Amino acid sequence: MRLENRIALITGAGRGIGRAIAEQYGREGARVAVADLTLESAQEAVEAIQQAGGTAMALAMDVTNEKAVEEGVKAIVDEWGRLDIAIANAGIQHIDPVHNLAYADWCKVLDVHLNGAFLVTRAALNEMYKTGSGCMLYMGSVHSMTASPLKSPYVTAKHGLLGLCRAVAKEGAEHGVSSNIICPGFVRTPLVEKQIPEQAKELGISEEEVIRDVMLKHTVDGKFTTLEDVAEVAVHLAAFPSAALTGQSIVVSHGWHMQ
Known part of the structure; x- marks a missing residue:
């Protein structure tokens, strides 16, 4: 198993891409902290991991709440002793042309994707730096590279995650921490x-x-692109054995975007 005994936090993991990664990590031997906005949603994913023979714990986590993120990471370390992998995956969408976009909707999308990723990153790095190793992963999008109409806050946030990933790769290197971003179609x-x-x-x-x-x-x-496609990339990045692969954007899009 490629992630045996690794400790992973995945946000927004109650459903969708986050859940698919969480379940795949469980099958690969990781102990998985499933974080979602509601404990019930997180617990459903935990039960699926456990039924497949994996080890997991559920966390209620609003990634825009500084205290909730800090307490969630502390709960992982209290339970399992450290944090090896963190995936900032939580996200939302809003469809509107820019000229009709409410400021509150703009702020909400950026808050979840970008500010949430920052809070998760900061809390995770403080634990990873203690052990001298770790893997930060971000859920970007092809919209980290390009734009589509009607999605300006989402596109802006996903571009921002690319920058955060690269900054963490630069800063984390001396502490043994890699940082990469997955960009699905x-x-x-x-x-x-x-x-x-x-x-x-x-x-x-x-x-x-x-x-x-x-x-x-x-x-x-x-x-x-399938859930399985994205989960496989997330396993590969977390299991990669050296810092040769850091600061990179991995596009998984059936050729929609080529770089």
């Missing part, structure tokens, strides 16, 4: 499913056209 999570009718309404096209002509238009094969 469209994955059919609840977050994406919600966007399909929203974009259809805003653009005046059918949901089928949103999928074919907006979401998957620039892929090489017209296919969605």
Whole structure:
């Protein structure tokens, strides 16, 4: 098992990409702290990991709440002694053109993605630096590299995560900490499913056209990225044996974006 006895925190892991990574980490031997906005959601993922023979704990964590993040990381260290891997995955979406975008909606998206990632990073690094090793991972997007209409706060936040990842790679090197960002294309999570009718309404096209002509238009094969695709990359990055792989953006998008 590639992550045997590693201690991992994954935020936004009650469903979607975060949950898929959490379950895969459990299968690979990691002890997984599943953090989500509600304890019930986190506990559902924990039960799935445990039923598959893994070890996990549930945390209620609002990543925009400084105290909640600090207490969550402390609970992991109190239970398992250290923190080896942290994945800043929690995220939300909002669909609106810039000229109609409410400031509150702009702030909310940036708060969850970017400020939340900062709080998780700071708390995790303070533990990783104590042990002289660690792996920070960020859930970016192809929108860390490019832009799409109607998603300005999301695009801005994902670009910001790329910068944070690179800064952490520079600072963390002397403490044995690597930092990388995973940039998926469209994955059919609840977050994406919600966007399909929203974009259809805003653009005046059918949901089928949103999928074919907006979401998957620039892929090489017209296919969605899968949860399994992203989880496999997250395992590979966490298991990579040296600092040769740090400060990198790994795009998983069926060729939508090539770098």
